[in-house]
Amino acid sequence: MxxxxxxxxxxxxxxxxxxxxxxxxxxxxxxxxxxYTDPSIFAEELRKIWHRTWVxxxxxxxxxxxxxxxxxxxxxxxxVMTRDKEGEVHLLINxxxxxxxxxxxxxxxxxxxxxxxxxxxxYRNTGELLGYPYNKGYGGKKQLPLGMGKVAxxxxxxxxxxxxxxxxxxxxxxxxxxxxxxxxxxxxxxxxGKVSLDAGWLRHKTRSNxxxxxxxxxxGYHPQFVHGSIFGVTGSPIGELYSDNSTAVTRxxxxxxxxxxxxxxxxxFAEPMRWFGTTPDRVPHYVAAMKEAHGDAADRVMIExxxxxxxxxxxFIAEIQVFNIQPVAVGECVQYSTAVxxxxxxxxxxxxxxxxxxxxxxxxxxLADDTEMYERNQRGVAMADPEWLDVRRGLHRESVDENxxxxxTATDETGMRxxxxxxxxxxxxxx
Amino acid sequence: MTAIHPAGEIIxxxxxxVAVKLDHDGNAVxxxxxxxxxGRVRFLDALELESLVWLADGHLTQLLxxxxxxxxx
Numbered sequence: 001m002x003x004x005x006x007x008x009x010x011x012x013x014x015x016x017x018x019x020x021x022x023x024x025x026x027x028x029x030x031x032x033x034x035x036y037t038d039p040s041i042f043a044e045e046l047r048k049i050w051h052r053t054w055v056x057x058x059x060x061x062x063x064x065x066x067x068x069x070x071x072x073x074x075x076x077x078x079x080v081m082t083r084d085k086e087g088e089v090h091l092l093i094n095x096x097x098x099x100x101x102x103x104x105x106x107x108x109x110x111x112x113x114x115x116x117x118x119x120x121x122x123y124r125n126t127g128e129l130l131g132y133p134y135n136k137g138y139g140g141k142k143q144l145p146l147g148m149g150k151v152a153x154x155x156x157x158x159x160x161x162x163x164x165x166x167x168x169x170x171x172x173x174x175x176x177x178x179x180x181x182x183x184x185x186x187x188x189x190x191x192x193g194k195v196s197l198d199a200g201w202l203r204h205k206t207r208s209n210x211x212x213x214x215x216x217x218x219x220g221y222h223p224q225f226v227h228g229s230i231f232g233v234t235g236s237p238i239g240e241l242y243s244d245n246s247t248a249v250t251r252x253x254x255x256x257x258x259x260x261x262x263x264x265x266x267x268x269f270a271e272p273m274r275w276f277g278t279t280p281d282r283v284p285h286y287v288a289a290m291k292e293a294h295g296d297a298a299d300r301v302m303i304e305x306x307x308x309x310x311x312x313x314x315x316f317i318a319e320i321q322v323f324n325i326q327p328v329a330v331g332e333c334v335q336y337s338t339a340v341x342x343x344x345x346x347x348x349x350x351x352x353x354x355x356x357x358x359x360x361x362x363x364x365x366x367l368a369d370d371t372e373m374y375e376r377n378q379r380g381v382a383m384a385d386p387e388w389l390d391v392r393r394g395l396h397r398e399s400v401d402e403n404x405x406x407x408x409t410a411t412d413e414t415g416m417r418x419x420x421x422x423x424x425x426x427x428x429x430x431x
Numbered sequence: 432m433t434a435i436h437p438a439g440e441i442i443x444x445x446x447x448x449v450a451v452k453l454d455h456d457g458n459a460v461x462x463x464x465x466x467x468x469x470g471r472v473r474f475l476d477a478l479e480l481e482s483l484v485w486l487a488d489g490h491l492t493q494l495l496x497x498x499x500x501x502x503x504x
Contacts, residue, residue: 085488104445105445106444106445109444109445110444111444111446112492112495113446113492113495114446115446115447115497120497120502121497122495122496122497124492130492130495130496131495131496131497131498131499132496132497132498133497133498133501133502133504134498134502134503134504135498135503135504136504141496141498
């Protein structure tokens with residue numbers, strides 16, 4: 001028996017004539033499955049999103065000393081994050097200007113210069129070409145206007161380093177928009193007003209389109225189902241915050257960013273450190289340092305806790321840990337995750353590492369549960385029927401908060417809709 | 432990275448590997464530096480080391496040009 005399955009594009013065309021390709025694929029209450037499976041859309045995303053907008057790459061604390069370097073990813077680009085002798089952070093494209101060889105191979109190191117192992121071309125850690133062997137073949141020294149490639153724009157906010165491969169575009173601060181306040185909130189939990197991401201990154205290969213992750217990070221509908229096991233084992237009260245009875249909200253922060261704002265719940269309890277599942281008497285030095293740093297505001301900061309924010313397209317701050325999502329192919333991405341470390345918060349930092357290991361480590365329960373969903377999602381969405389994914393949850397009960405942001409309840413898909421609006425605007429831009 | 436080696440403590444990266452140790456065979460102590468990839472050895476006395484400390488960054492950078500000395504051709 002031969003079944004004739006109409007191609008997805010035919011069906012989409014029937015659904016809505018006219019408009020751009022993305023008008024047809026992205027609608028207010030649903031998005032088309034091919035957005036996750038079509039290699040041509042992935043190729044277009046690389047050009048219009050990953051090679052254009054600001055992408056989170058790493059943190060300044062990963063290169064604390066002069067001449068430190070670490071290998072990072074910016075989508076499909078192998079990038080070397082360096083700190084030069086003046087202390088400035090650079091993002092170099094890991095490619096020799098001579099024959100295109102990968103210059104750095106180690107994951108991390110300390111060197112003022114990099115020497116390509118193929119023919120010995122040597123670069124400063126700013127990308128500048130210092131020289132090459134047997135220079136007569138080029139008419140002498142310093143005859144070549146070449147160097148390692150550079151990420152066109154590099155900027156950091158509170159130590160979070162972002163790169164944009166586009167020479168021009170919105171500034172990092174414009175891109176971050178309202179999400180800046182969420183990063184500030186995280187940093188405010190450090191008695192010294194500074195976080196480090198130097199506990200080491202776990203690398204999880206995930207056979208799923210990157211957008212399933214970006215959407216899921218502020219999906220408050222799934223935790224009670226997917227994470228029931230870790231909530232049960234740890235006795236965490238967090239699960240209850242994601243229900244129709246919760247006062248927490250899902251907020252579309254604009255520019256593709258979104259958050260699950262649990263503060264209304266925590267304010268109701270008014271218990272410092274509840275967000276972290278502990279009490280002040282168990283972390284007395286941290287609490288004292290916070291009071292020293294913040295004075296009367298310390299209790300509020302410790303009651304409200306850390307943000308749960310997805311910063312478009314790939315930085316997810318999940319209270320105690322940070323995820324860096326990088327696409328590999330239409331059906332594959334990598335999740336890098338690490339524990340947040342608060343400068344001056346040693347007492348909390350040890351716990352954050354162990355809690356992160358428990359949630360996103362090799363035997364952790366949180367990331368493994370999510371990833372099972374991502375990968376089953378990728379397999380399911382490749383099926384022919386039904387073709388659409390539904391994103392209407394809570395559409396009828398959205399409202400606008402006092403700052404003009406669209407909000408839904410804790411379990412509504414308000415964040416996803418914000419993601420798709422921004423995604424669509426980027427994908428409809430000219431090549 | 433450092434490790435115990437007959438030629439001294441090792442300082443290495445993916446780009447170079449050398450061993451350093453203090454040498455007491457002369458009338459004054461010197462630093463013995465061995466390029467572990469070739470076996471070539473250089474001794475640096477106190478005055479030479481002090482000069483290195485005072486070397487302008489630009490001069491040090493010139494030395495890193497592969498054709499400056501080793502692969503001059």
